[in-house]
Amino acid sequence: MAKAPTVYDVAEYAGVSIATVSRVLRSPDAVKAETRERVLEAVAFLGYVPSANARGLAVRRTNxxxxxxxxxxDHEGGALPFSTSAEVPVGTDDPEDDENLxxxxxxxxxxxxxxxxxxxxxxxxxxxxxxxxxxxxxxxxxxxxxxxxxxxxxxxxxxxxxxxxxxxxxxxxxxSANNAPGMRELARHVAAQATTIAYVRGAPGPDDAERFAGFSEAASATVYRGDFTRRSGRLIASGLDELPDAIMCANDQMALGVLDVLESRGIRVPDDVRVTGFDGIAAGRHSRPSLTTVHQPMxxxxxxxxxxxxxxxxxxxxxxxxxxxxxxxxxxxxxx
Amino acid sequence: MAKAPTVYDVAEYAGVSIATVSRVLRSPDAVKAETRERVLEAVAFLGYVPSANARGLAVRRTNxxxxxxxxxxDHEGGALPFSTSAEVPVGTDDPEDDENLxxxxxxxxxxxxxxxxxxxxxxxxxxxxxxxxxxxxxxxxxxxxxxxxxxxxxxxxxxxxxxxxxxxxxxxxxxSANNAPGMRELARHVAAQATTIAYVRGAPGPDDAERFAGFSEAASATVYRGDFTRRSGRLIASGLDELPDAIMCANDQMALGVLDVLESRGIRVPDDVRVTGFDGIAAGRHSRPSLTTVHQPMxxxxxxxxxxxxxxxxxxxxxxxxxxxxxxxxxxxxxx
DNA sequence: CCAGAAAATGTATGCGCTTACAGTCGAAGG
DNA sequence: CCTTCGACTGTAAGCGCATACATTTTCTGG
The missing domain is CATH 3.40.50.2300 (Response regulator)
Structure with a gap:
């Protein structure tokens, strides 16, 4: 790492000018084969790696x-789990939410x-x-x-x-993804089999707005406000006084939160209540029951x-x- | 985007030298408050964003x-799934492997x-x-x-x-992760309940070597050679003449491939044969049966x-x- | 063997920024 | 009122590369 070599070093070593060095790297055909060879050797010998900064500055573009x-x-650091060869904990499963962002x-x-x-x-x-x-x-x-x-x-x-x-x-x-129509279609599907619907919105923003708009085109519901987190899904599900036929959530995370609560209360999904999400995250494919959703092509x-x-x-x-x-x-x- | 402004532009607009502009950005305290104010205004007015290239070149560091x-x-492109608002396909599930790398x-x-x-x-x-x-x-x-x-x-x-x-x-x-000891411990666990073991290696490399070495410390087995892909797991499982008590794979992907084949043949896991992987990928947590593995802290x-x-x-x-x-x-x- | 064109190479400048060093200026001290 | 010093600010020299332009070398054909 001692003082990275530059074009000048390479040029000197190869006995050419810096322009030639530059050419060898950027338009090899403009240089005689023999010269090119010599430059390449110098590059290898000196361990030359061109500075993208200098290059970018010169061509005014970074690529x-x-x-x-x-x-x-989250993930505010914490100590790394170092290990010596002996210790290998054996356990059943790990609680960690795979919040696969x-x-x-x-x-x-x-x-x-x-x-x-x-x-x-x-x-x-x-x-x-x-x-x-x-x-x-x-x-x-x-x-x-x-x-x-x-x-x-x-x-x-x-x-x-x-x-x-x-x-x-x-x-x-x-x-962007086709939010509104996606939620609209899903709402139609749900409305065809449910009379009372609860709709759980997410944190205010374009996504939330569009999805809700799409939903509103196809159905109406009692509306709750979450914040897109699983936790908020749990909270809202816990607070429900009486069960609707279906609970539609503005994203999968919240829907999973809803499922958490329903399961813990012994409420059957989809028999007692239907639940839907939005996003198509991996966790939704593997949850039990697996989650009906609108898949976005991330x-x-x-x-x-x-x-x-x-x-x-x-x-x-x-x-x-x-x-x-x-x-x-x-x-x-x-x-x- | 017309010709991004530079320190010179800012300096001129603010009526100071470029050094002062630079100081305002890098060590604000070295500049009189009033001057600083003026420079900042110029920055905002002109839409100035310093070039990291030039900076990097000057300080010889990119951060x-x-x-x-x-x-x-894979993923060699293909057309993007554009959409007009009308079309929203409704389907059951998507076949795509969530090869969550x-x-x-x-x-x-x-x-x-x-x-x-x-x-x-x-x-x-x-x-x-x-x-x-x-x-x-x-x-x-x-x-x-x-x-x-x-x-x-x-x-x-x-x-x-x-x-x-x-x-x-x-x-x-x-x-690196504690490969060898991890596999060794897992092998001990397996050996305690299995007599005949098949071990599926991955593509040659340090990971494969270490895991196999760890395994070898604790057990011995008939060894097969895969390449870390799910496909190779399937292939090898298909080629098995007689079923061992356990199949240990050098990674989860291959283990999942093995499970694919076993399931399709109606072989019960873990009753008829035990299967293990290595890595702790998400898919293994959600597979059926879920996969015993060695979790690496990626x-x-x-x-x-x-x-x-x-x-x-x-x-x-x-x-x-x-x-x-x-x-x-x-x-x-x-x-x- | 030579003029002229083409190929190859060299010279010199600038890309936009940081920073050592050199002023400038006003306040404090004598 | 003059000196000294500190707080600010300006001047200028690179950082490493690409490239237009100038120069040299090589090749062509006559």
């Missing part, structure tokens, strides 16, 4: 796309698409200052709807293309975001892009 | 940590730790050239064991600290990797670091 998440402040999938999709297009992906989470910093590092930025103050977005949006994931937006490009959202960004990068004059990805109602045990 | 994955060449978790852990320490995380996947490129962009690099040619690692290792995830390594820092691996890198960044003279994280045998239905 990196940023993905910003608000801070999920849905954006793992978004992330994966974005990464895959970025890789395909020759971009690297930079992910950062934190507060507003982190977002600003990130914006200075990338060619384009994808942000979850409703997680960043408008003025900040506007600020960084003047420098690089920004795409909003989820929700609607009239200022920036955005990609990975595709990530991919689409990258596509939108690269498209705008290629042609800044592009008119505002708004992609809507298809959702799918998935009927499972909780409301067949 | 980014890289995470490299080999290319998982374990490094999602590693990634999440790494990201969390990086954020805590004021670093951003850059993830890239692809071939060797991508790795080199990545190396030029970051202050430190985490790489999965056995996925990068030795000479390449050596090359980039001369520029920045590299930490190997999993496996052993005598050249670089590394963090997220912690990611966190540890970042810790190791930052530690070395802080003190390059540090002696070689080798962290071993504890694993946990988790007994579930497939081999209680």
């Amino acid at each position: 990196v796309i940023g993905l910003f998440f608000p801070r999920h402040d 849905y954006y793992d999938e978004v992330l994966r999709g974005a990464e895959a698409e970025a890789a395909r297009r020759g971009f690297a992906l930079m992910v950062a989470s934190g507060a507003d200052d982190v977002l600003s910093d990130l914006a200075g590092r990338v060619d384009g930025l994808a942000v979850l709807a409703g997680t960043v103050p408008e003025h900040l977005l506007a600020h960084v949006g003047r420098r690089i293309p920004v795409v909003i994931l989820g929700g609607r937006d009239d200022e920036f490009d955005h990609v 990975a595709e959202l990530g991919r689409a975001a990258v596509q939108v960004i690269t498209a705008r990068l290629a042609d800044p004059g592009l008119e505002k892009q708004s992609l809507t990805l298809a959702v799918r109602v998935v009927l499972r045990e909780s409301c067949p | 980014v940590i890289g995470l490299f994955f080999p290319r998982h060449d 374990y490094y999602d978790e590693v990634l999440r852990g790494a990201e969390a730790e990086a954020a805590r320490r004021g670093f951003a995380l850059m993830v890239a996947s692809g071939a060797d050239d991508v790795l080199s490129d990545l190396a030029g962009r970051v202050d430190g690099l985490a790489v999965l064991a056995g996925t990068v040619p030795e000479h390449l690692l050596a090359h980039v290792g001369r520029r920045i600290p590299v930490v190997i995830l999993g496996g052993r390594d005598d050249e670089f820092d590394h963090v 997220a912690e691996l990611g966190r540890a990797a970042v810790q190791v890198i930052t530690a070395r960044l802080a003190d390059p003279g540090l002696e070689k670091q080798s962290l071993t994280l504890a694993v946990r045998v988790v007994l579930r239905e497939s081999c209680p």
Whole structure:
């Protein structure tokens, strides 16, 4: 690590100019084979790795796309579970909720698409200052709807293309899932077999609003307000005075929370009450009963975001892009 | 996006020198409040976002940590599922394997730790050239064991600290899970209730070797060779002439493949044969029967990797670091 | 063997920022 | 009133690379 070599070092070692070194790396054909060989040897010998910073500065482009998440402040560290070879606890199962955050999938999709297009992906989470910093590092930025103050977005949006994931937006490009119609279809399905319905909303925001709007097109219900967490699902289910025919939740987490409570009370699902969610998280597939839901194509959202960004990068004059990805109602045990 | 403003623009607008602008951003206290105010106004007015490239070049540091994955060449794109509001397919379940790649978790852990320490995380996947490129962009690099040619690692290792995830390594820092002892304990557990054991190895590599070594300490078996994929688990299970008392697999994926075949043949697990895996992936918790396994702390691996890198960044003279994280045998239905 | 064109290489500049160092200016001390 | 010092601010020199342009080398055909 002692003082990383630069083009100058390589050039000197190979007996050429720095321009030639640069050419060998960026347009090899422009250099005579013999010279190229010599430079490559120098590169290998010196352990030269070009600085992307310098390069980016020179070409005014980083080839990196940023993905910003608000801070999920759990996981605040704690000691790592080190081990010497002897200790291996044996136990039954682990209580930990596999709160498989849905954006793992978004992330994966974005990464895959970025890789395909020759971009690297930079992910950062934190507060507003982190977002600003990130914006200075990338060619384009994808942000979850409703997680960043408008003025900040506007600020960084003047420098690089920004795409909003989820929700609607009239200022920036955005990609989202077909929330409202998805919930509408699910509501139709439910309404066909249930008379009284309880609808559990999530934290206020575009997702919550759209899903509720979709629901309202197809049915009506007693409305409760949760916050998208499993806990809030439990809370609300506990507070229910009398059981409706169906409980529809604005997302899977809350629906799972509802199932938790119902199960603990010996209420049968779907016989006594039907339950539905929204998102299509993995946990819902494996719960008992498995959860009827509306599946969102998370990975595709990530991919689409990258596509939108690269498209705008290629042609800044592009008119505002708004992609809507298809959702799918998935009927499972909780409301067949 | 028209020509992003620079320090010069801000300086001119605020009527100060570029040094002052820089100070306002990096050490605000060194600037008189009134001046600072003026600069900040200019920043907001012009939509100024500092270029991390230029900054990085000047301070010779990026504050980014890289995470490299080999290319998982599935997901080769395909059309995105766009949608107009009308179409919402309703169906039962989706066949797709939730191949929740374990490094999602590693990634999440790494990201969390990086954020805590004021670093951003850059993830890239692809071939060797991508790795080199990545190396030029970051202050430190985490790489999965056995996925990068030795000479390449050596090359980039001369520029920045590299930490190997999993496996052993005598050249670089590394963090890994307590593979061998974990498998050893599991094998003891199995051997206590099974006479004939089949052991399914994975693709050759440090993980496979260590797990098998651990197994061998506690039991012996007929050995088969898989490649860590679910498919190979199925294949091997299909080819079994006579059923052993237990089938131990070098990872969960293969174990799930084995379960697939056994179930389709009406063989009862664990009554007729016991099955175990290794890793503790989510799918194993939810399979039927649920899978006995050795749980690796993936997220912690990611966190540890970042810790190791930052530690070395802080003190390059540090002696070689080798962290071993504890694993946990988790007994579930497939081999209680 | 030579002019002229094409290929190969070198020179020099700038990308946007940080920071050592050099002023500037007003207040405190003499 | 002048010096001294500290608080601020400005000047200028890189950081490592790409690239337009200039220069040299090599190749072509006559």
